[in-house]
Amino acid sequence: MNPVQTSAPATALGNVSTEAIVFFFVFIAISLGITYWAARRTKSTVQYYAAGHGITGFQNGLALSGDYMSAASFLGIAGLVSLSGFDGLIYSTGWLVGWPLIVFLIAEPLRNLGKYTFADVVAFRLRATPARIAAAIGTLATVSLYLIAQMVGAGNLIKLMFGLPYEVAVVIVGCVMLLYVLFGGMLATTWVQIIKAVLLLGGALILAIMTLWSFGMNPIALFQAAVHKYPAQNVLAPGKLVSNPWDAISLGLALMLGTAGLPHILMRFYTVPDSKAARTSVFYATGFIGFFYLLTFILGFGAMVHVGQSVISSIDKGGNMAAPLLAESLGGTAFLGFIAAVAFATILAVVAGLTLSGAAALSHDLWVNVVRKGEVPESEQLKVARVASVALAIVAMILGIAFKGQNVAYMVGLAFAIAASANFPALILSIFWKKFTTGGALWSMLFGTIATIVLIYFSPTVQVDILKNASAPFPLKNPGIVTIPLSFVIGIVASLLTKEKSAEEKFAIVEERVHFGADTH
Amino acid sequence: MPEDSPGAPNSPNHTPEVAMEDRKETLRKISSERWRIAIILSVCMLVIYFGFILLIAFDKPLMGSLITDGLSLGILLGALVILSAWVLTTVYVRWANRVYDEKIAQLRSKP
Numbered sequence: 093m094n095p096v097q098t099s100a101p102a103t104a105l106g107n108v109s110t111e112a113i114v115f116f117f118v119f120i121a122i123s124l125g126i127t128y129w130a131a132r133r134t135k136s137t138v139q140y141y142a143a144g145h146g147i148t149g150f151q152n153g154l155a156l157s158g159d160y161m162s163a164a165s166f167l168g169i170a171g172l173v174s175l176s177g178f179d180g181l182i183y184s185t186g187w188l189v190g191w192p193l194i195v196f197l198i199a200e201p202l203r204n205l206g207k208y209t210f211a212d213v214v215a216f217r218l219r220a221t222p223a224r225i226a227a228a229i230g231t232l233a234t235v236s237l238y239l240i241a242q243m244v245g246a247g248n249l250i251k252l253m254f255g256l257p258y259e260v261a262v263v264i265v266g267c268v269m270l271l272y273v274l275f276g277g278m279l280a281t282t283w284v285q286i287i288k289a290v291l292l293l294g295g296a297l298i299l300a301i302m303t304l305w306s307f308g309m310n311p312i313a314l315f316q317a318a319v320h321k322y323p324a325q326n327v328l329a330p331g332k333l334v335s336n337p338w339d340a341i342s343l344g345l346a347l348m349l350g351t352a353g354l355p356h357i358l359m360r361f362y363t364v365p366d367s368k369a370a371r372t373s374v375f376y377a378t379g380f381i382g383f384f385y386l387l388t389f390i391l392g393f394g395a396m397v398h399v400g401q402s403v404i405s406s407i408d409k410g411g412n413m414a415a416p417l418l419a420e421s422l423g424g425t426a427f428l429g430f431i432a433a434v435a436f437a438t439i440l441a442v443v444a445g446l447t448l449s450g451a452a453a454l455s456h457d458l459w460v461n462v463v464r465k466g467e468v469p470e471s472e473q474l475k476v477a478r479v480a481s482v483a484l485a486i487v488a489m490i491l492g493i494a495f496k497g498q499n500v501a502y503m504v505g506l507a508f509a510i511a512a513s514a515n516f517p518a519l520i521l522s523i524f525w526k527k528f529t530t531g532g533a534l535w536s537m538l539f540g541t542i543a544t545i546v547l548i549y550f551s552p553t554v555q556v557d558i559l560k561n562a563s564a565p566f567p568l569k570n571p572g573i574v575t576i577p578l579s580f581v582i583g584i585v586a587s588l589l590t591k592e593k594s595a596e597e598k599f600a601i602v603e604e605r606v607h608f609g610a611d612t613h
Numbered sequence: 614m615p616e617d618s619p620g621a622p623n624s625p626n627h628t629p630e631v632a633m634e635d636r637k638e639t640l641r642k643i644s645s646e647r648w649r650i651a652i653i654l655s656v657c658m659l660v661i662y663f664g665f666i667l668l669i670a671f672d673k674p675l676m677g678s679l680i681t682d683g684l685s686l687g688i689l690l691g692a693l694v695i696l697s698a699w700v701l702t703t704v705y706v707r708w709a710n711r712v713y714d715e716k717i718a719q720l721r722s723k724p
Contacts, residue, residue, distance in 0.1 A: 178685070178691075182669065182691075185691055185694045188698050189658055189661075189694065189698055192654065192655070192698050192701050192705075196650075196654050196705055197651055312682075315684060315688070316682055316683030319683065326677055328684070328687070328688060329674075329676060330673045330677065335670075340666045340669065340670045341663065344663060344666045348659075368710070371706055371709055375702055379702075382696075385695065386692065603644065607643075607647075607720075608721060
């Protein structure tokens with residue numbers, strides 16, 4: 093064990109390396125080839141939104157992992173582990189434990205009851221207009237916050253890795269992603285996710301094996317080396333991340349239940365042929381995502397030992413470059429180029445999935461079902477979906493540039509909190525509770541969205557960390573523990589106050605369809 | 614000529630009404646079993662994860678205590694949380710593939 097390169101941060105990061113460009117262009121060429129192939133098959137809305145239900149459970153498992161494993165989790169968790177050790181595990185576990193809940197409670201009913209979006213399920217037996225408007229608000233709020241976080245992350249990351257100006261990076265990501273979504277729809281987006289998931293899992297695995305090689309493939313020996321290198325900092329014990337237990341529970345709830353309310357994840361369950369395949373896909377996704385988080389933990393400790401904390405934080409204070417630096421230290425510039433291209437591909441794929449789900453909310457939920465009351469020819473639906481994708485991509489680029497230099501880390505937490513407070517309760521109540529009404533859905537979703545945004549604004553995350561005030565009126569960093577139960581309560585109380593006979597009667601259909609899908613009775 | 618005499622109670626169990634009732638009852642049973650399993654497994658996941666988080670929040674020294682040189686209790690439990698997510702998912706998927714799908718398929722094939 094010899095700690096390599098602890099002197100000056102001699103790294104090729106930030107200089108455009110030939111290897112990185114080659115890997116990057118190979119990825120772009122392959123993904124655009126797939127988009128061309130997919131575009132020729134994307135002639136109907138079921139193709140555009142749901143890849144013609146032709147994706148297998150295993151493929152969708154990979155695509156779900158691709159949608160979920162963002163650059164934030166790859167670079168961010170590895171970075172957090174490299175600088176503080178144990179604490180990264182709190183996020184890793186929080187981001188995984190929502191997946192079992194998805195398969196137990198959501199995936200199959202969603203596939204059996206809906207068509208393209210989770211709003212289909214909420215609106216199934218309710219009055220379509222108010223229910224879909226509320227669900228679209230929840231979707232668009234989640235998607236735009238997540239998009240801002242991804243775009244700002246993309247700009248910073250690409251600037252750090254390739255030395256490109258921030259704005260150029262944001263525009264490149266926006267345009268390439270738009271090509272996938274606009275022409276290839278869900279089919280191209282799915283295959284981009286699959287390729288990216290394989291690259292990311294493969295890259296992380298190779299990097300982890302290289303890390304563990306000098307420790308006899310024994311992670312415990314690696315942890316020992318980290319303890320010896322940083323004896324003063326107890327890297328194997330919980331650090332500063334969790335101090336207030338209420339904060340910890342609130343964050344945990346938002347991460348767990350938010351996963352089960354993310355519109356771009358939920359939309360993926362329509363790409364498979366039936367509810368059994370939806371179930372299978374979560375089984376694989378849980379396996380891949382859990383495995384990936386175990387790998388990032390190894391990578392974080394590897395970077396701590398092989399690269400060293402001072403080098404990592406001298407390049408990026410948050411530690412985001414820990415994994416690329418580890419790649420460079422173990423595999424040279426060529427491997428750094430590969431990992432940089434993988435990180436870029438990761439961002440592209442996640443942003444494409446988000447844009448497609450936002451476009452579905454705008455076109456399928458709002459235009460087709462609210463404005464035109466469902467009476468829309470197929471060609472117009474497709475056209476509107478594509479216009480919505482272009483609009484969202486432009487908005488994403490503008491927001492990405494507008495938030496340049498801002499601390500947007502809290503926006504991912506906010507997106508999860510809205511997904512958990514606005515989308516998750518309405519979805520659960522509409523599947524399981526006979527007396528759920530349009531009023532209940534509307535108030536629950538509107539409350540979930542607005543209360544989460546208001547409480548985040550008054551929380552220490554914004555008031556102390558960003559506005560630099562001494563204290564915050566709302567004590568918790570994440571409002572989940574308040575907003576999630578309250579959204580359920582409001583959904584229930586409002587339903588009891590606004591009895592809806594037709595919704596109650598139609599619950600019999602829900603009870604059948606939840607098991608059989610649309611093809612019986 | 615006993616056949617087709619109207620009102621002849623040849624097999625009372627096969628009148629359409631009774632078949633419908635049977636089917637409803639079977640569906641009700643498998644449905645409540647499916648949700649019971651789902652809820653039990655969900656509660657397991659919640660308890661395991663929040664148990665882990667609460668231990669971190671309330672007893673950091675315990676979580677930092679070493680099991681062997683290089684492995685703290687916290688890291689071991691964190692890895693076990695990930696493992697438990699896999700195990701619970703596998704339990705549900707195996708049950709659904711073997712029991713639930715079969716019963717639903719039987720109900721589906723009935724008229």
